[in-house]
Amino acid sequence: MNVLVYNGPGASEDSVKHAVRTLRHLLEPYYAVSTVSARVLQTEPWAAKTSAIAFPGGADIPYIRECTPVLPLIKKFVSRQGGAFIGFCAGGYFGTSRVEFATGDPNLEVVGARELKFFPGTGRGPAFRGFRYNSEAGARAAKLKTEDGDELCVYYNGGGVFVDADKFDNVEVIATYADPIDVPFSEDPGSPNGAAAAVICKSGNGKVLLTGPHPEFVPHLLQKSLDHHYNDHVVATLLKDDQKRLKFMKDALTKLGLHCNSDFKDVQAPSLTPMLIAAPGQPEKFEELKQNLIHLSNPSNSGYLVLEGENDTFNVYDGLKWFESAQKALVDQEPEEVAKCIILPNTIQDLPNKHITPNFDMAKYFSSLKAKTNIGSILMYGEIITSTSSLLDSNKSLLKCFPQNSLLHVGTIQVSGRGRGGNVWVNPKGVSASTVCINLPMRSPTTNRPVSIVFVQYLAMLAYCRAILGYAPGFEDLPVRIKWPNDLYAMSPDYYHSKKMRLVGKGHHGQKVPLNDMEPAFVKIAGLLVNTSFNNDNYSLLLGCGLNVTHEGPTTSLQAWINILNKEREAAQLEPLPPIEIEKLLAFYMNELNHLVEEFLANGTDRILPEYYKLWLHSDQIVSLMDHQNVRAKLVGITEDYGLLIAKELYPGTNAEYTGTTYHLQPDGNTFDIFRGLISKKAT
Known part of the structure; x- marks a missing residue:
């Protein structure tokens, strides 16, 4: 089965890299972890062979612009098909019902409803002041307190808090911020509960992991950059808690129903060889x-x-x-x-x-x-x-x-x-x-x-x-x-x-x-x-x-x-x-x-x-051509000039009588779930 990490407008390059690296460390060989674009999510039959889909850090407004056509598919994948959704930082905001980000700041403010609504409340942030896009100015080693009372530091840069998370029946708080945050974490000023930094939400048949900070970030990959805000102390602090970070992520993914490997402590990013x-x-x-x-x-x-x-x-x-x-x-x-x-x-x-x-x-x-x-x-x-x-x-x-x-x-x-x-x-x-x-x-x-x-x-x-x-x-x-x-x-x-x-x-x-x-x-x-x-x-x-x-x-x-x-x-x-x-x-x-x-x-x-025909799986296969009013056709071969798939239209109700209409289908110009008999033209 696949675990897909969104990589497109809105996702920062570093966040994709860290998400893929950590998920691979924890989930392989049981899952194939790979990146995917919104276009692939919209046009390919990915859901049946996928266990989880992850949205990394970045900015959730571009997520909305790029992924709006895909959102119904993602909701169906989770709620009806029992898949898992993972959202880190911007992906965490993306999975809420409402976002309130930098309210009152004319340069940063983002406020509005969100479509996925896996978390029924509001994602509010930044939890800590100082955030700037594409900068380390607001980055810190955020201390989290887990369900079992343990504490660990993970990378943070602009993430939010899940407001009143403890009040929702379908939400389990798996980590809170251990330090005071700079935005209200509850609509009740006297709430004794902590500020939810990471939650597991039930949504129909599936489950969702949303985080404000970045527990997926790998400390040793946080290379020093030209950004003068880069803080060596942050990385040094994160390195001390890296095994705790991996354990936290393993526990969270296990709660989602994913099968993690048992030897992640020994997994290190390999060095290249000549x-x-x-x-x-x-x-x-x-x-x-x-x-x-x-x-x-x-x-x-x-x-x-x-x-x-x-x-x-x-x-x-x-x-x-x-x-x-x-x-x-x-x-x-x-x-x-x-x-x-x-x-x-x-x-x-x-x-x-x-x-x-x-x-x-x-x-x-x-x-x-x-x-x-x-x-x-x-x-x-x-x-x-x-x-x-x-x-x-x-x-x-x-x-x-x-x-x-x-x-x-x-x-x-x-x-x-x-x-x-x-x-x-x-x-x-x-x-x-x-x-x-x-x-x-x-x-x-x-x-x-x-x-x-x-x-x-x-x-x-x-x-x-x-x-x-x-x-x-x-x-x-x-x-x-x-x-x-x-x-x-x-x-x-x-x-x-x-x-x-x-x-x-x-x-x-x-x-x-x-x-x-x-x-x-x-x-x-x-x-x-x-x-x-x-x-x-x-x-x-x-x-x-x-x-x-x-x-x-x-x-x-x-x-x-x-x-x-x-x-x-x-x-x-x-x-x-x-x-x-x-x-x-x-x-x-x-x-x-x-x-x-x-x-x-x-x-x-x-x-x-x-x-080739002796060794392929499609001799006499009957398919439905979704871009031709779902007509039924039988696959009979490949054209000898341009290598197109040949499908002959069948009379309704028959599997052997042809109408005389033949369709030629392009290998790279059509998306299809060919085993299910569905072929349709790709959107351009």
Whole structure:
């Protein structure tokens, strides 16, 4: 299940960063924590696969302007569907029935009703004087008193108090301000109760957490800024209570009904590690890469080259002897801000020792890569990186240094992974995170026909599917299939057990389920993100993919299915399937992708689409076209020119008689809940 953090107008960049970081620390691997825009909330079917939605700090007036169309969906998600809403500071004000902020101050005053009304009373603030937008002037370490009488300090900057919170039957006060505040916290001047700083509200079937201060802020991420109001003492105070802060947040999230991990005390934001380049057996490509890096970089006084990318700075080291010093330069540095380190091998055949890359065996990858495979013939690997996709997409000068159709970028852990719709997440260990760069001409060198690059996403998913099913004998029984257009799904183990299925020896035919069971039967294990640019009459495509290989949360993994099938195989007295190795799987993926791209450029889609159809989940699926008066239509394939989904309209009351009307649906121009048979045109 997902936990979504709003990231759009109104949300401050720092507040989003802190909210995502803390929620990930406490909720992974049980939930996938990612950011989301108002447009995605309005157009995508997010609610059915989401446990909680959070609005971080910032300003709630822009929230209203941006999210008004979404508010009924959020209220329904909480009150009817039993979801959770989390509001920090501005998000806390946003979740009340009325806001009274800086009353009487002509520069700051915000007063008015709010639509969500999760808290039935007023959010009033700032609780402490001195607030200024985009400033640390009003920031402090606010002391809170919890329900059990414990005290802790958390970051505060402009948050409010929940007026008379103790008087509402659906509200539980989980923390009060321990110090006197500067605004009335009750309409009763003689009220003996405390000033509510954080509350849990019941709303229909769901629950809501609202806070005035920022218990989600991570002290060590409060980097000193150019703001002269920045106070080192505030951060020092917060650091002393950081374990109490995490416990408070864990208790609050548990009250919402969320499942927190048990070892959060040991979770720390990981430091980046150097990215190592290897290209054994590719002397010409390696030399081209090296000369391009030298040409675009400037020498430093410390012996390495400095490449200024469009978004990041890269320190380029010549030789593995630099690994330790490069690694030290990255320790305890903010991943998005520190200069990234790239290390070239001493010679073309050099591969790093296993102790340098304990989670990825480069030699194993290259031994499984076919000699004729060009795609992925240069590997750039880092144990802990920002994002394989965004690092390349946002630094075209680095990307252009690599020879065409050669680069595969792999990371064991991504701390700033990117997904569709601007989503951001951490890819933990056990998720294969990779981005491959493909260059395609405008026209086929064989047929001279225009190349439709939309098909690359289909080629990539087909290649990954083929790599998995052909990994070793017996892997053809793994229930892995393609969800249109570019997601990889596996059967849910719960569905498998509930139906008492048996798959060994049956291949694809043993995995068929009723079309109306597709959503409970299959769950997502991988998704593809494609970034495209155009340069010198060539398309440059970055295909980023994260695949659950051994990591269980939040759905299932390939290894989980290997274990399931091995129980069947043991009962049938068959040899067990081997554990899946990420290095070999990625090499097989590159081999398959290289072959499919060559086939596509030479012969188009004639030979590719029939195989794609065998491995997708939508053959003969019936859908309702919401932007065409809900007419029913059957999915019959994909157009061979622009890769559009083909849906033939059905006569009312039939599942096999066509009216003669055909619809073509765009993969990126329509939003759909395809398993539920709903497809509608996206709002622009």
